[in-house]
Amino acid sequence: MLSRYDGKERTRYRLSNFLDSHQRSKLLNFDASPAPLIWLNVEKFTTRRFHALMSRNPLLRPRRAAAGLTAVLSLLAGGLLASSPAYAATATPGRFLLVGGLLSQNVAVHGVAKDGTLSKVAGSPFAASAGFSIVVTPDGKNAYVATLTGSSITGYRIGADGKLTAIPGGKVGTGAAVVGLALTPDGSRLFATMGGGENEVRSYDVAASGAITKTTAPPAAVPGDSALSLPALSPDGRFLFVTSTLLSKVTSFAVAPDGRLTLIGQYPTGNVPALPAVTPDGKFLYISNEQGASLIGFAIGADGTLTPTPGGPYPTGDLPHGAAITADSGRLYVPTAGSGAVEGFRIGADGALASLPGSPYDAPDGMPGRTILSPDGKVLFLADVFSPGVTSRVHSYNVGENGGLAPTGLPATNTGVLMNDGPSAVLTPDQGPTASVRVVSAQGGTGFFSAAASSDPDGRIVRYDWDFGDGQTLTTTEPEVAHTFTGAGPRTVKVTVTDDEGCSTKAVFIGQTVSCNGGPRATATVTAP
Structure with missing residues (x-):
């Protein structure tokens, strides 16, 4: 979330430039909030990027801002601000990028190709009361949108063609603005942070049908007064971490099987902590300190305490914003909305961060707000909060072997949504492979085995790891092997498969949504005679 307050007087562009007090109150669901909760900081942004953006689009010039945005919203409502056309590239089956628009109240959906090319889904952007947070189920079939203005959580089915349709029973009223969402790695439970005076975390069960219902667990209060909080779950689902923007703290909770939360502790962060992210190995938590111009890291203890x-x-x-972390927990990328760049860090064994070669990496004019890594870690997408063309654009970078970033050269994609803020840009997960193995033949002490029936729903299998049960192992890129056993007697032969995006036996999760839906189905066994 873009926010600003450090007690110093400086030029700011606020929601009051665009919306009157009644509209701001309705948007943020605070009945008597005279001050806007989202400010566009222009300390450095003013001198370079903001004036560039303003000069390129007369609708955004300061003197015409109020009328300008009203016109923009009217155009959006009439469908006159079209998003980018489709490009001639083959999208990965079922792989989509969802981008929410806070001010336009909609969600854009684009198909994603392996090289990072985005193709607009017919009908995108789709009407939805989008807020700060969108999460997607591990199977990639459902999305849940946090709603500020409608005080609800709404579920949408993601069709095979990427179109969004409302899920029957997938909407639940909350009676308060929903700021953030985190979905458990198995997709069975949703945690939501409430804004305004509620200042609490609630939990919801997610049925196989996509319907959501409130759990029997009572809401958990977040200590102190923080109107804007965002959650992140540990990859094992045992702990929930909640940032407190106004308090400059993060709160740790233990998660019970029924969704009940027990307070573990509250820990100081930097100034105005916003978007949290957890390394997939579950060792570290990182938080963007929006007004501290910094990231803070914590080691996650076995008991959920933070150091x-x-x-x-x-x-x-x-203005560091929404970070992305690689599947191997080795690197972190964070956009800096006020500086117009992406910064890359290497994550040390102790959690310390060190800049990657060439960092920071320049971003195109606009306000970069969210980084999203492709499941294989080879492409990084950068979603703008605002872009020179008013509506948010998405840019792409190739990720080098050393972690450095270089633009892909692909054109920026206009999403057609206005103000993508918070963790509201997300890729549907890579679906992990399913292993299958059989004995082709056995002669004497030699067996011939085939894993050719193994499959991957959205790619191909590129690696087979064999364990022959006699102390010998083998890695192949082909599904058939022959093996001569040491010793006599039946053996259990095991094969583990990995797909072309690196997904295998474990899910990859950084706090809100799974990026690789791996699991035990990637391993199969057979008894060799």
Whole structure:
């Protein structure tokens, strides 16, 4: 979330430039909030990027801002601000990028090709009361949208063609603005942070049909007064971490099987902590300190306690925002909306961050707000909060072997949504492979085995790891092997498969949505005579 307050007087562009007090109150669901909760900081942004953006689009010039945005919203409602056309590239089956628009109240959906090319889904963007958060189920079939103005959580079915349709029973009223969402790695439970005076976390069960119902667990209060909080779950689902924007703290909760939350502790962060992310190995939590121009890291204890990582907080450019972490927990990328860049860090064994070669990496004019990594970690997508063309654009970078970023050269994609803020840009997960193995023949002490019936729903299998049960192992790129056993007697032969995006036996999760829906189905066994 873009926010600003450090007690200093400086030029700011606020929601009051665009919306009157009644509209702001309705948007943020605060009945008597005289001050806007989202400010566009222009300390450095003013001198360079903001004036560039303003000069390129007369609708955004300061003197015409109020009327300008009204016109923009009217155009959006009439469908006159079209998003980018489709490009001639084959999307990965079932792989889509969802981008929410806070001010336009809709969600854009684009198909995603392996090289990072985005193709607009017919009918996108789709009407939805989008807020700060969107999560997608591990199977990639359902999305849940946090709603600020409608005080609800709404579920949408993601069709095979990427179109969004409302899920029967997939909407639940909350009576308060929903700020953030986190979905458990198995997709069975949803945690939601409430804004305004509620300042609490609620839990919801997610049925196989996609319907959501409130659990029997009571809401858990977040200590102190923080109107804007965002959640992140540990990959094992045992702990929930909630940032407190106004308090500059993060709260840790233990998660019971029934969704009940027990307070573990509250820990200082930097100034205005916003978007949290957890490493897929579950060892570290990182939080963007929006007004501290830094990231802070914590080691996650076995009991859910948090300990600051060495050398933190780690300096960044202005307004660090939504970070992405690689599947191997080795690197982190964070956009800096006020500086117009993406910064890359190597994550040390102790959680300390060190800048990657060439970091920071320039971003196109606009306000970069969210980084999203492809499941294989080879492409990084960058979603703008605002872009020179008013509506948010998505840019793409190739990720080098050393972690460095280089633009793909693909054209920026206009999503057609206005103001993508918070963790509301997400890729549908890579679906992990399913292993199958059989004995082709056995002669004497030699067996011939085939895993050719193994499958991957959205790609191909590129690696087979064999364990022959006699102490010998083998890795192949082909599904058939022959093996001569040591010793006599039946053996259990095991094969584990990995797909072309690196997904195998484990899910990859950084706090809100799974990016690789791996699991035990990637392993199969057979008894060799």
